[in-house]
Amino acid sequence: MIRLGLDQEQIARLRKLAKEIVHGVAPIIKRNTTVSVERAIVRLMGLDGIDNDGVPLPNVVVEAVRPRLGDGVARHVAAAMLSTGMDINQLGTAVANREVDILSFPEPPEDELEDFWTEQTSFTMERIAERVKERNEYMKEYPPGPQPWKYVIVATGNIYEDVTQARAPALKGADIIAVIRSTGQSLLDFVPYGATTEGFGGTYATQENFRIMRRALDEVMKETGRYIRLVNYASGLCMPEIVVMGAFERLDMMLNDSMYGILFRDINPVRTFIDQFFSRMIDAVADIIINTGEDNYLTTSDAVEAAHTVLASDLINEAFGLAAGLKPQHLGLGHAFEMNPDIEDGFLMELAQALMLREIFPDHPLKYMPPTKHMTGNVFKGYIMNALFNLVGVWSHQGIQLLGMLTEALHTPYLHDRFLALQNAGYVFNNARHISDAFLVNPDGPIMDRVRTVMDDTEEFLKKVNDSGLLDAISNGWFADISRSPEGGKGLDGVSEKSPAYINPYIRSFAAYLGREEELEKWM
Amino acid sequence: MDVDLRNVRPYGDTMGDGAVQMSFTLPIPQGSVAREAARQLVLSMGFTDAQVVHDEDIGEGFTFFVVYGKTAASVDSTKIIPTEPEFEVWEREECNRRIQEYFGRPLVVVGACIGEDAHTVGIDAIMNMKGYHGHYGLERYSMIEAHNLGAQIPPEELLERARELGADAILVSQVVTQRDSHVLNLTRMIELVEAAGIRDRVVMVAGGPRIDNALAQELGYDVGFGKESYAEHVASFIIQELHRRMDDGRWTP
Numbered sequence: 122m123i124r125l126g127l128d129q130e131q132i133a134r135l136r137k138l139a140k141e142i143v144h145g146v147a148p149i150i151k152r153n154t155t156v157s158v159e160r161a162i163v164r165l166m167g168l169d170g171i172d173n174d175g176v177p178l179p180n181v182v183v184e185a186v187r188p189r190l191g192d193g194v195a196r197h198v199a200a201a202m203l204s205t206g207m208d209i210n211q212l213g214t215a216v217a218n219r220e221v222d223i224l225s226f227p228e229p230p231e232d233e234l235e236d237f238w239t240e241q242t243s244f245t246m247e248r249i250a251e252r253v254k255e256r257n258e259y260m261k262e263y264p265p266g267p268q269p270w271k272y273v274i275v276a277t278g279n280i281y282e283d284v285t286q287a288r289a290p291a292l293k294g295a296d297i298i299a300v301i302r303s304t305g306q307s308l309l310d311f312v313p314y315g316a317t318t319e320g321f322g323g324t325y326a327t328q329e330n331f332r333i334m335r336r337a338l339d340e341v342m343k344e345t346g347r348y349i350r351l352v353n354y355a356s357g358l359c360m361p362e363i364v365v366m367g368a369f370e371r372l373d374m375m376l377n378d379s380m381y382g383i384l385f386r387d388i389n390p391v392r393t394f395i396d397q398f399f400s401r402m403i404d405a406v407a408d409i410i411i412n413t414g415e416d417n418y419l420t421t422s423d424a425v426e427a428a429h430t431v432l433a434s435d436l437i438n439e440a441f442g443l444a445a446g447l448k449p450q451h452l453g454l455g456h457a458f459e460m461n462p463d464i465e466d467g468f469l470m471e472l473a474q475a476l477m478l479r480e481i482f483p484d485h486p487l488k489y490m491p492p493t494k495h496m497t498g499n500v501f502k503g504y505i506m507n508a509l510f511n512l513v514g515v516w517s518h519q520g521i522q523l524l525g526m527l528t529e530a531l532h533t534p535y536l537h538d539r540f541l542a543l544q545n546a547g548y549v550f551n552n553a554r555h556i557s558d559a560f561l562v563n564p565d566g567p568i569m570d571r572v573r574t575v576m577d578d579t580e581e582f583l584k585k586v587n588d589s590g591l592l593d594a595i596s597n598g599w600f601a602d603i604s605r606s607p608e609g610g611k612g613l614d615g616v617s618e619k620s621p622a623y624i625n626p627y628i629r630s631f632a633a634y635l636g637r638e639e640e641l642e643k644w645m
Numbered sequence: 646m647d648v649d650l651r652n653v654r655p656y657g658d659t660m661g662d663g664a665v666q667m668s669f670t671l672p673i674p675q676g677s678v679a680r681e682a683a684r685q686l687v688l689s690m691g692f693t694d695a696q697v698v699h700d701e702d703i704g705e706g707f708t709f710f711v712v713y714g715k716t717a718a719s720v721d722s723t724k725i726i727p728t729e730p731e732f733e734v735w736e737r738e739e740c741n742r743r744i745q746e747y748f749g750r751p752l753v754v755v756g757a758c759i760g761e762d763a764h765t766v767g768i769d770a771i772m773n774m775k776g777y778h779g780h781y782g783l784e785r786y787s788m789i790e791a792h793n794l795g796a797q798i799p800p801e802e803l804l805e806r807a808r809e810l811g812a813d814a815i816l817v818s819q820v821v822t823q824r825d826s827h828v829l830n831l832t833r834m835i836e837l838v839e840a841a842g843i844r845d846r847v848v849m850v851a852g853g854p855r856i857d858n859a860l861a862q863e864l865g866y867d868v869g870f871g872k873e874s875y876a877e878h879v880a881s882f883i884i885q886e887l888h889r890r891m892d893d894g895r896w897t898p
């Protein structure tokens with residue numbers, strides 16, 4: 122393994138800055154809750170299903186509590202369940218049928234409440250632990266392939282078609298299958314229900330769809346003897362709910378960025394920061410690897426000029442993640458091979474940055490994104506670009522290699538596009554497996570020059586962000602050249618200030634499980 | 646080189662050889678039956694010769710093929726009517742000068758990527774100050790007042806903002822084309838503009854990587870721009886279109 126011999130003191134300074142930056146938003150996260158966090162809580166309790174109009178019961182219940190949302194849905198649900206003796210799903214149905222007024226029940230005695238929550242939270246923790254155990258056992262029996270893990274996406278819009286599109290590559294060497302969500306799902310303030318067959322540019326993330334794909338991949342696992350990881354997207358307005366569904370259905374990874382929704386979907390920053398924090402606590406408990414979306418910055422900004430924003434954001438995502446209880450091995454921090462293919466020595470700069478990230482994040486399964494923005498209808502040229510990307514991937518020991526598709530500029534992948542991508546990666550990884558043991562990096566050469574530039578730019582940038590605060594930095598357009606204000610964006614109306622009566626019983630049980638009571642006290 | 650423009654065929658290494666390379670997948674397992682199926686399929690497409698040069702199992706009973714064929718078909722390229730918009734492309738300064746000269750006031754241009762489509766880079770490339778590939782965007786044009794609303798904008802909102810701002814041209818971007826979502830959105834937009842009774846007052850411009858002029862015009866737009874289009878194309882077209890309308894007495898600045 123190559124050692125660039127980076128300045129460890131500088132790395133420590135970068136981490137310290139990132140930590141300070143994220144701590145700057147801790148008070149705002151702690152002060153408020155969101156409709157999506159509250160819906161995640163009732164889902165954690167086991168609420169599922171829809172009413173006669175197709176509205177998900179978690180939405181029905183949280184809407185009913187809306188006037189008193191600052192108390193937390195948990196307080197009112199507990200009072201109702203203890204008074205009526207209903208379970209959470211009976212209660213959800215009764216609220217939907219307007220048989221009960223959920224805000225009308227007396228506050229139960231403290232000790233009764235204590236027992237109630239102990240029972241509820243241990244039910245949830247057991248349900249999640251069961252899935253974690255299952256994953257660990259499967260992984261022991263059917264060991265996953267070596268890194269870089271070959272990650273491919275399916276996105277037909279129809280979950281049954283997706284199964285075919287996922288099984289074939291899994292049989293041909295893919296390690297990870299990601300089901301891309303339908304266009305626009307991130308802006309829905311509810312999670313669709315049931316198996317779906319109609320999506321645009323992707324397939325709806327629903328719990329039933331998760332289950333269908335999980336089952337299919339477990340079958341392939343038994344056929345091939347390799348555990349196949351399943352990924353979905355927890356970004357957008359329902360981020361924490363989708364993580365709950367993922368935890369219950371044994372998804373192995375979740376796209377769960379702290380800023381992607383703000384920048385690329387115009388979701389309110391405060392809403393997103395709260396949602397991402399609770400989401401990541403659930404990821405941590407469910408032993409789910411998160412993927413972050415820094416690659417996207419390079420689609421709206423120039424990859425040469427904005428490289429430091431990627432490193433800066435990786436550090437910010439890391440700091441948020443660690444604060445929420447994730448461990449380095451859960452942090453699939455993102456970056457991408459997005460330089461314009463026409464520039465001289467672009468490959469060297471890409472290699473420099475990939476090696477740099479590997480060394481700054483040694484225990485993290487870095488998620489490396491392929492060329493996308495500069496892919497064109499010349500699929501043959503695109504295929505070579507993907508080969509160079511794969512070479513950097515194996516050279517710099519990336520964790521998760523999101524395989525490039527030669528038809529990236531045209532459509533979501535066809536079956537043979539994925540096959541060709543796997544063949545490309547398989548060839549390059551195998552032929553150059555030990556390339557990093559074969560070469561040293563010239564300490565005075567172009568690679569080290571690039572690394573120093575990016576690290577120095579990052580340090581300066583993080584200082585600037587720290588001085589202004591993260592929310593201001595975002596509204597100044599410093600990330601991805603996109604400006605978002607804390608008062609703007611979608612979903613702000615779903616943020617409520619907590620009342621003194623607020624409870625979220627899961628914070629305590631997650632914190633205890635993760636051994637982080639003290640740290641989490643500052644955040645949630 | 647001797648090319649018969651009335652009889653144009655694909656070229657491999659001999660004029661008129663009709664050589665074509667293609668690849669596709671069939672939902673049948675690899676083997677001699679699949680190979681023969683691929684060959685026959687290609688022949689049935691009108692190729693006179695079909696060579697299955699590669700076939701491979703790609704999982705789940707699917708087989709991937711690479712096939713070379715020769716076609717006897719040809720096209721008469723002299724009969725083709727170009728679908729590209731016809732207009733002169735002017736540099737930025739030239740555009741500014743013409744706007745001043747023709748209209749005597751800046752033109753108001755309002756643009757967005759509509760519907761659920763979140764791709765902003767295309768509309769930004771046309772509208773934002775910094776432009777794309779060294780071509781400055783409309784915001785840089787002193788005689789153009791450019792308002793870029795961004796992405797995920799409902800057609801209703803784009804219309805409303807365009808009316809408020811007194812738009813002379815509305816730019817609509819569509820990048821996602823799955824299940825014809827671009828056609829649905831573009832149609833919705835034009836219908837709203839027509840229903841509002843302002844169609845004659847505004848130049849309607851559609852753009853995106855899978856949009857071309859023919860499609861845009863079919864949907865009722867004045868013009869459509871695809872890949873490799875820049876602000877100067879858009880500005881030049883708008884000026885010339887408004888100038889035309891002015892000459893016809895259909896529009897006044």
Ligand code: B12
Nearest residue numbers: 322323420529532763764765766767822823852853854874
């Ligand atoms: C960058 C990118 C993204 C970024 C967008 C960031 C942003 N803020 O814009 C992110 C990561 C957010 C993204 C998300 C998605 N994307 Co995307 N994305 C791309 C990518 C890689 C590049 C697009 C780009 O920026 N090109 C550069 C610009 C400058 O080119 P352009 O858009 O063609 O614009 C030029 C012309 O077309 C024209 N033009 C464009 N608009 C207009 C408007 C007017 C008025 C005029 C005159 C001209 C004009 O002028 C521009 C300059 O020449 C393409 C793949 C590719 N290589 O094309 C996929 C691609 C467009 N995305 C795709 C998809 C499916 C999605 C998702 C739906 C995936 C999902 N299910 O989540 C989501 C979209 C969610 C949503 N709500 O829309 C598909 C679309 C497939 C299809 N044909 O329908 C593509 C082709 C990738 C693929 N192979 O699957 N994406």
